[in-house]
Amino acid sequence: MKLLRRIFPHPHLTILLTLVWLLLANKPSLNSLLFGLLLGIVIPFITQPYWPDRPKLRNWPMVVEYILVVLWDIVLANIAVARIILFKRDEDREPNWVSIPLELRTPEAITVLAGTITMTPGTVSCDLSAQGHNLLVHCLDAPDPDAVRDQIKSRYERRLKEIFE
């Protein structure tokens, strides 16, 4: 077991790298599988010093749920933003800054949250507070900033908290 741990210090990264290599090759063959696996073993081994306290993913079903929720929200938000751009007069739009107090403390979790907020059209995460306890988000059209904050906290942050912490 210990030997296995030493060869595969980061099994998820090994699987991910192998998958990415297979997708890059775009043709399932033993050749690319072996080379992908080789990369998947060598790269985690070399980069080991760079992730000393990596977080453990605790809740795999929640990861799947999170991805589906985000994809669905991206589709909905795209339509909402398209309507704002096409049909709303620029003077009626209310762009707003929103400050989101974070309960997440893991840097990786905050990164995922900030990335999710940016990729959902209509909101862009712009800055962290000095010690990383608040996230600054810019909204394209938010007459009610508190509602945006509550939605981000309940839809994304709650799920990320279950995944990472």
Place this chain on the structure above:
Amino acid sequence: MHSLFELLIAFFLIVSGIFGFVGSYGMLKLKDPMSRLHAPTKATTLGVGGVLLASIFHSILIERHLSLHELLITLFLFLTAPITALFIAKWHINRHETPADLPDAGEDGLWATHAVPQDEEKPDQTTN
């Protein structure tokens, strides 16, 4: 059956075309720089996503072979686009916003872009 597949592929291409267009139009129509930043996040999600789905369906349904490396484009876009947006936003905050313009940063007092030692040499404000 073949024409049904083509209809499906055409649907995804049209969807991506529409959203790509709206994203670019937004860049023109929105007046303030922070709002303009929202346009590229639109184009990279449904705009690119539609083309990639159409490409995957085309290779599976019409050319009859599995091709999934389009998924990698989505993966890399989702990794890089938020970082670019964050850089542009931080530049904007650094140049054009004061702590008073932004909402309360909670217990930390200042946003990270403003929380640099004040005796640092100020960047040249005339070149923009």
